[in-house]
Each structure stands twice: as structure tokens, then as C-alpha cells.
Amino acid sequence: MLRHISGAYSTLRFTAITRIKASLMLDRLRRRLGLLQERERPDSAPPLGGLLTRIRGLEPGDIAIDCGANVGLVTQAMADSGATVHAFEPNPSAFSVLRQKMADRPNVTLHNAAVSTHDGTVRLYRHESAHEDPVHWSVGSSVIEDKVNVDRESYDDVQAIDLDRFLGDLGRPVALMKMDIEGAEVAVLGKLIQSGRIRGIGTVLVETHEAKIPSLREPTAELRGWIEREGLDNVKLDWI
Numbered sequence: 001m002l003r004h005i006s007g008a009y010s011t012l013r014f015t016a017i018t019r020i021k022a023s024l025m026l027d028r029l030r031r032r033l034g035l036l037q038e039r040e041r042p043d044s045a046p047p048l049g050g051l052l053t054r055i056r057g058l059e060p061g062d063i064a065i066d067c068g069a070n071v072g073l074v075t076q077a078m079a080d081s082g083a084t085v086h087a088f089e090p091n092p093s094a095f096s097v098l099r100q101k102m103a104d105r106p107n108v109t110l111h112n113a114a115v116s117t118h119d120g121t122v123r124l125y126r127h128e129s130a131h132e133d134p135v136h137w138s139v140g141s142s143v144i145e146d147k148v149n150v151d152r153e154s155y156d157d158v159q160a161i162d163l164d165r166f167l168g169d170l171g172r173p174v175a176l177m178k179m180d181i182e183g184a185e186v187a188v189l190g191k192l193i194q195s196g197r198i199r200g201i202g203t204v205l206v207e208t209h210e211a212k213i214p215s216l217r218e219p220t221a222e223l224r225g226w227i228e229r230e231g232l233d234n235v236k237l238d239w240i
Helices: 002-009 019-040 051-056 073-080 092-101 136-140 163-170 185-195 214-230
Strands: 063-067 084-088 108-111 114-116 120-127 150-162 174-179 201-206
Touching: 051 073, 051 174, 051 201, 063 073, 073 084, 073 092, 092 108, 092 136, 114 120, 114 163, 114 185, 120 136, 150 163, 163 185, 174 185, 185 201, 185 214
Parallel strands: 063 084, 063 174, 084 108, 114 150, 174 201
Antiparallel strands: 120 150
């Protein structure tokens, strides 16, 4: 249901409306998606609730991390709670919008970087339609070269931050982490599990991308098994 609505929305022509109106429409759509997710989750699914429910549980003094912040839809909601927010976004076009949106948010720290398993530089491949609208299609950019909808000849070399190292340097428990990093989640989560750092996060909501990255089907299945064996009930791979 969610992917169908999102796919339908992606067909809108930004040339027919101003960018400001389009941004407002997307904001409203995403909020509705959060509410639909809460109502339509089957009884047999894990009782994790929607992303919005998790965000509403944040309080001033909590730490929240948005990995793959894009233009700040989730970052903004996290910030509204009064929590201290760290938002990571490597795509230059999306980050430009994110920086403008969060300019008056003293509780938000922005990182123009991809979360990774190491510090340094990584290649971020643009969505195949990015030339039409680099902001709109920034949601599909990925550090994974064989993602089916990226252009391997079009990329940016961007900063990478070792998330495991970052959390260690942070030195404080994290209440909520949202992770939508277009395929890099398998490696990043694997390192957090291996180090034990994952246990210091209250809730980790992750979108997996094996549907668009066939090479990740087996590694993602192995990750699910690893999470189950470790009893990591705080890690949710099926929240969206």
C-alpha cells in the first residue's frame, strides 16, 4: 500500500507546479503515510507502531539520529520533539534543502556525509532520472553501484562517516535511529551488531533495499537471522 502510494506520487510533474507547492504536498503525503502505516499493519506483524508514534515518544534531552535524512521530513519531526538530532545526508542537492529547512533548529546537527563502516570518501551514484530533478530524485541515490535505478556514470564523491565510531564518540545512549540508506544498511548494521553498539540504541527503524539491489537478498536474509539470534528486539527491519 505504502509503496503504491509513493510510486503514484513520484509520477507528478514538477514542471506543472512550483517547487514550494510540491514540497508541501510531499510533506502532507508522508504524514498520511505514517498514519496509514499505523492503521493498516496486520495483527500478526510486530507491534512496533508507526514511525510517527516513535517520534512522538521522544523528549527533550533524548538523542535521535536520522541516517539518510534527504530533505528533512523525518528530521523535522524529530526536532519538533525537542530531542537532540543528528541528521546524515550525503546527496548534495538534498542536503542543500535540508540545510535551509533546519537553519533555525539549534537542536539539530547536520552531517553532509554518508553513514558507513569507515571514515573517508565513498562514491554516491545518482538516480537515473536525477538530471530531470536532482532534489526529487535524490531519494534514490546510493553508494551501491548495482542498485537497479542508479546511473553508474553519474556520481558524487562524498564524505563517509563510520557510524559505529560516531556512536562511540557520542558517548550517550540513542533513543531512536531511523536508517534509510539505500542498500548500505546491511554492512552498517552488521558492524554495529558486531561491536555491540546496536544495544545502546532504544529503537532502530530500518528500510531494507534488497528488492532494488538483488545482490543484497542473501546478505539481508542473513542479517535478519543474525538479529533474531542476537535477540535484538530494538531493531525493526519491517517498519515500512
